[in-house]
Amino acid sequence: MRFLLNFKSGTPVYLQLVDQVKRAAASGALVAGEALPSIRPLAEELRVNRNTVAKAYAELESQGVIESLAGKGCFVTARETPFKKDVRRKLIAETIDQAVVHAHQLQIEKSEFLRLSEERFVTFEQKRARASHG
Amino acid sequence: MSNQTPVIDVRNLARRYGRTDAVDGLNLRVAAGRCYGLFGRNGAGKTTTIKCLLNLLRPTRGEVRMFGLDPARDEVAVKSRVAYVPDYVAFYPWMTVDDTLAYFASFRPRWNSATEASLVQQFRLDRRQKTSHLSKGQRTQLALITAICAEPELLVLDEPTAGLDPIVRREFIQTVIGAYQDGEPGRRTVLISTHLISEFEGLIDEFTIVDGGRDVLTMESDAARQKYQKIHARFAIDPADADLSGMRVLRRQGRDVEVLVNGDVGAVMERLRAAAPEAVVAETLTLEEIFVSTLQHQEMVA
Numbered sequence: 001m002r003f004l005l006n007f008k009s010g011t012p013v014y015l016q017l018v019d020q021v022k023r024a025a026a027s028g029a030l031v032a033g034e035a036l037p038s039i040r041p042l043a044e045e046l047r048v049n050r051n052t053v054a055k056a057y058a059e060l061e062s063q064g065v066i067e068s069l070a071g072k073g074c075f076v077t078a079r080e081t082p083f084k085k086d087v088r089r090k091l092i093a094e095t096i097d098q099a100v101v102h103a104h105q106l107q108i109e110k111s112e113f114l115r116l117s118e119e120r121f122v123t124f125e126q127k128r129a130r131a132s133h134g
Numbered sequence: 135m136s137n138q139t140p141v142i143d144v145r146n147l148a149r150r151y152g153r154t155d156a157v158d159g160l161n162l163r164v165a166a167g168r169c170y171g172l173f174g175r176n177g178a179g180k181t182t183t184i185k186c187l188l189n190l191l192r193p194t195r196g197e198v199r200m201f202g203l204d205p206a207r208d209e210v211a212v213k214s215r216v217a218y219v220p221d222y223v224a225f226y227p228w229m230t231v232d233d234t235l236a237y238f239a240s241f242r243p244r245w246n247s248a249t250e251a252s253l254v255q256q257f258r259l260d261r262r263q264k265t266s267h268l269s270k271g272q273r274t275q276l277a278l279i280t281a282i283c284a285e286p287e288l289l290v291l292d293e294p295t296a297g298l299d300p301i302v303r304r305e306f307i308q309t310v311i312g313a314y315q316d317g318e319p320g321r322r323t324v325l326i327s328t329h330l331i332s333e334f335e336g337l338i339d340e341f342t343i344v345d346g347g348r349d350v351l352t353m354e355s356d357a358a359r360q361k362y363q364k365i366h367a368r369f370a371i372d373p374a375d376a377d378l379s380g381m382r383v384l385r386r387q388g389r390d391v392e393v394l395v396n397g398d399v400g401a402v403m404e405r406l407r408a409a410a411p412e413a414v415v416a417e418t419l420t421l422e423e424i425f426v427s428t429l430q431h432q433e434m435v436a
Contacts, residue, residue, distance in 0.1 A: 007335050010363065010418040012356040040316050044308040048336035049169050050315040 001030055001037075005046060013048055017056035022065055025076055026088065032078035036066060139202040141166050141288050141323045142187060147196035148347075149182050156182040158347035160196075164340075166287070167320040171334060171341035171355075172327040173425050179347040180327040181221070184292050188218055201287070214243055217281035221293035223273045227266035231259050231276060238280040249313055250283045257305070271302040278306060282314050289314055291326045295333060303333060311337065331422040338421065343428050351428050355421060362419040362427070363395045365402060367411040376409035382431070394419075394427055 001024050005016055024030040036042075039057065043050040057074055060066045068074045103113045142164040149157040157179040164170045174180045185191040186198055189205040189212070198205055205212045225234050231254070239245040254261065257275040259268075268276065274294065281289055289310070295303040315322050326334055341358075343351040353361075369376070369389045378386075378393065381402060385392040389412075395402045399416055406414055419427065 005336065007359065007420050008418045010360055010416075012359075013336065040312055043315070044312045046336060047304075047307055047311065049339055050311055051167070051169070051319070051339065052336070054319070 003042070003046060005048065014052045014056040014059065017053065018059050018063075021056075021060055021076075022063075023091070025065055026091070030076050032076050034076045036074040036076070038073055139166075140164055140199075141168075141201060142170075142325065143197075143199040143202075144183070144187070145197045147183065147186060147198060148194045149179075149186055149191060150194045155347055157186070157193075160344065160347060161349050161352075162342055164323060164325060166323055169315075169324040169337050169339050170326070171331070171338035171421070172325060172344060173329065173331055173341055173421075174327070174344035175329055175429065178344045180344055181292055182347075183344070184218075184290060184325075184327060187290070188213070188216065215287045216290060217284050217286035217288070218290045219274070219277045219281050219292065219294055221296055223277040225265035225268075225273065225276070227264065229265055230261065231263050231265065231268075232261040234265055234276060235261075235280065235283075239283070242284040244285045246283045246285055250279060253279045253282065253309065253313060256309075271298050274298060274306065275302070278309060282309070285317060287321050288323045288325065291324065291328075293328055293330075294326065295328070295330055307333065307337065331425055332420060335421055341421065343425055345429055351424075358421065358424055359418045361397055362424050363399050363416045364419055364423075365393050365395055365399070365406060365414060365416045367391045367393075367406045367409075367414045369409065369411045373409050373411075377405060381405075382427075 001021070003017060003020055005013055007013070009016065011019070021030065021036065030036075036057070037045075039050060039053045043053045046053075057066065057068065061068055061074070064077060066074045067077050100113070108116075140163050142162055144160060144162040147157050147160045147162075148155065160179065160183055162172070162183065172180050172183070182191065186193050187200060187205060189209050192206065200212045201215060203212050226237075229237065235250060235254075239250075253275075257272070257279070259272060259275065259279075265273070265276070278294075291310070295306055298306065310324060314324070324337075326338065328334060331338075335355075338355050340354045341352070342349045364384065367373075367390070369391070372389055373391065376391070378391070382394040382396075383391065384394050391406070393402065393406075395416075403414060403416065
């Protein structure tokens with residue numbers, strides 16, 4: 001998985017890592033049983049303090065998003081999603097808000113925006129169906 | 135956490151050269167396991183402070199404790215637990231890389247040969263090369279190897295990346311994170327003195343800004359990034375009557391106003407919103423921007 005850190009976001013770095021793993025697990029980008037990178041190479045790659053990565057992993061473990069197996073590393077736990085439904089709604093609302101603002105700037109009407117959303121949904125479902133059959 | 139005694143405890147340190155006060159009332163406290171930044175401009179007193187920690191200079195006044203010990207009285211006990219990479223590294227020019235490593239290892243109670251082998255290979259150093267033939271980057275790499283292989287409890291880096299090319303800098307920082315920090319947590323403390331702050335942004339978890347030989351600001355990095363913000367507001371018309379009293383205005387140009395907030399971001403946002411701006415955006419300052427703004431503010435006050 002790929003992490004993106006932003007030192008200007010006002011969110012502590014370890015919490016950015018926590019959020020990104022949770023989002024990836026919620027969206028299916030990370031699947032149950034999948035391994036997270038070990039602390040040392042990830043800290044080296046992101047050039048952050050090793051303690052920051054360790055703190056993020058400890059937080060993820062206490063929230064039940066990942067589990068650590070001694071000597072083997074950290075793995076995504078087999079759960080539906082680490083977020084409660086209202087949190088998931090809030091997350092998707094943020095993404096939709098961005099798209100709405102973008103649509104406004106590009107002078108795309110509400111009706112057209114909704115029609116496009118419908119279309120994208122159909123495309124997504126078709127792709128998924130093809131992937132699972134093929 | 136694991137060790138209550140701070141690794142570094144400096145109180146009211148002063149050091150005078152002739153009539154110049156290089157350090158004048160500096161306080162510094164570094165807990166075990168931290169990666170601590172000592173930020174200051176050239177001549178702020180960073181190197182003098184470090185030399186007092188290592189007993190390379192005697193303080194004119196004040197108290198220095200390392201691991202709870204006096205570095206002048208317990209010099210050997212302190213030095214065996216510390217490794218130091220200075221800004222300018224001098225080796226015996228007639229020695230090869232291999233001789234130099236063996237020479238440094240001979241003074242050390244611990245020496246990790248596996249780390250030595252892997253770092254020499256990673257930095258592509260020629261073991262038979264005379265140190266007088268090494269480039270500045272290679273000398274710094276060799277100094278870092280001699281420091282890390284001793285597995286010190288405290289690694290002191292004084293302007294470590296100044297004058298190095300970007301690839302060597304990147305490798306240097308990755309080595310500090312990887313090869314050094316990978317040891318027993320709580321027994322791996324780093325003190326980095328630098329004015330190239332952005333390079334170490336992700337590494338530093340607490341810092342002290344030094345100016346004029348004193349500590350002017352000490353904070354945890356996460357807390358600092360939450361406290362210091364820059365707010366940019368854009369108004370429909372020139373906000374001539376907007377109340378900006380008490381705010382530190384960074385930029386005011388036509389319809390745009392940029393202010394620096396130190397603390398209550400919400401309250402400042404409210405006041406700016408009262409002037410009905412078209413848009414208001416708050417952005418966290420990086421450690422480097424906090425450093426610059428702190429020192430500019432110092433100058434304004436002085």
